[in-house]
Amino acid sequence: MAEHPDAAVVRKGYEAFSTGDMETLRSLMTADCTHHSPGDSRMSGHFKGADNVLGHYGQLMELTGGTFRIETKGIYPDGRGHVMSVHKWHADRGDRGIEMEGGLFFTIVGGKVTDIDECVADIDEADAFWEQQTD
Template sequence: MAEHPHAQLVRKGYAAFERGDMDTLRELMASDCTQHVPGSHPLSGDYKGMDAIIEMYGRLAAETNGTMRAELRSLLVDGRGHVVAVHRFSADRNGKHIDENGAIIFRIVGDKATDLDECVEDIDRANDFWS
């Protein structure tokens, strides 16, 4: 059976993110897309609009000297516009290392991601890592 189109879109996005291919990511997001980053650290908050999200991705790469990885583990689809992407997140920053599970809940309308809700395994660990 073929993979659901929403799962294909998210899989393509993870592959582009890993390559640093921001042009492809722009093609997959609605211009008014929002990404919600949990926590109480300098990078947490709501990033509204494709440009703000892409800029935040650049900050993630810069803050981790390019060590950040989000290895896609599984995709769950509801067929109504939601995809849950489970990944393994790892990075090094300022002498700290993080390696834990994470997820992003995608809302997809048509063939574009419109909302990304990020979830982390340990919010305190994430806050410490990014602070």
């Protein structure tokens, strides 16, 4: 049985993220794609536009010295332009490490991602790991 096209887009996105292939990631998003990250930390907020979304992903890597990684557990399309993914993310930051379950809820239009809503198992723990933005 063939994979649903929307699930294939998300799977390709996870693969590109995992290999640092930002060109492929960009090709999977609309120009005005938005990523919504939960919580109240330097990594929380609404990142609108492909450049800002990719910048957000770059900051994940920068803040963790390149240790941020995702282990995909499942990708589930609804056949109506939405895909839910479940994963575990791992990262080290300074003397602190984190491993947490999470997921993304994608909206896909015309074969491209338009919106990504992120969920994490423990928002407070994620906030503590990322810390507040310092100005």
